[in-house]
Amino acid sequence: MKRLFAFVSFCLLSCAAFASEAPDALVKRVSDEVLEIVRADKDIRNGDMQKIVALVDAKVLPHFNFQRMTSLAVGRDWRSATPAQKSRLAEEFKMLLVRTYSNALTGYSNQRIVFKPFRMKDGESEVLVRSEVVQPGAQPVQIDYWLELADGKWKVYDVVVAGISLVTNYREQFAREVRDGGIDGLIASLATKNKSLEAAAAAKTARK
Template sequence: MNRFFAALLVCLVSVSAMAAEAPDAMVKRVSEEVLDIVRQDKDIRNGDTQKIVALVDAKVLPNFNFQRMTSLAVGRDWRGANPAQKNRLAEEFKMLLVRTYSNALTSYSNQRIVFKPFRMKDGETDVLVRSEVIQPGSQPVQIDYWLELADGKWKVYDVVVAGISLVTNYREQFSREVRDGGIDGLIASLAAKNKSLEATASKAARK
């Protein structure tokens, strides 16, 4: 009987993995959906913060693993955080990335994304999807996405822009914040930065 249930579990996991949308297809679909909305919505192109954040929240966030992103950005100090601190860190880091991504969307000007050939071995659960952003009058910008398969769905846990990893780019800064004020000091710093960015965005929207 135990063998039967073990075999059944293997089958269910295999079916779940097969049913998952391919990682490159997912990244391409989400990118195209977001850019299509930006192209069609004049308010977003004019910097409507509420609409931009709503777009990111609906289309982008569900496809990211912020818990893992935060753990990678915090590095070895992550192990010293308790569950409540980890959840708060992930939430504040998510808000920071949302603001960063939202600001990038306001500077949209007819960019297009070209995806490079993608190869994945059978059974792989950690992959890299490569792309280039083509900008009129500028050099292309390389943007690569690291994804992992978890619970039958591919999710992004790092973005590498022009060779610079998003999560490791924050690691030195976060490490310094933890040295100065501990995990709670890092949380407070992120919260203050998010409030400042929100206030700046609100002020810009009123102009």
């Protein structure tokens, strides 16, 4: 499931996205672009984490609303966090997703994306773009992208894979950590996981 979340996340690579471009057209265009990049870059497919993380930083992050993603993942406990805690939570959650899902690009194996009919009413600021990932030798997987219009740009705030939301997938875990150690405990836990993932990636690179 993590590989699927990761795969669709990386399908949103592109230049700046303008609101004048329809959300479904945006997702399709950038999906095509990233697949072309991955197909052409053997280093990425072979697990060059430095290249992958640089790619994520440059191309993926501008198209996600991590503040909203984090608030959805934290749930009702988000309201009790201070502005400084919210900022730190969003940063650590962003790093967790980047470090966790960067590994998935090494598992690319000629997947392709088929987009479903898209409907949007005039004036809507939140939309759902539905698609299906077709994988060789496996059943297609339903992918839904929730986007919102923020500061004149469409940004992703959730990805739903086979009916499972990326952000709510973390909610129970985060709620448990807040119960055990408060908001600061959750921040510390995320920071520890990020350091562990970073160390694991460095060790993997060193072995090659």
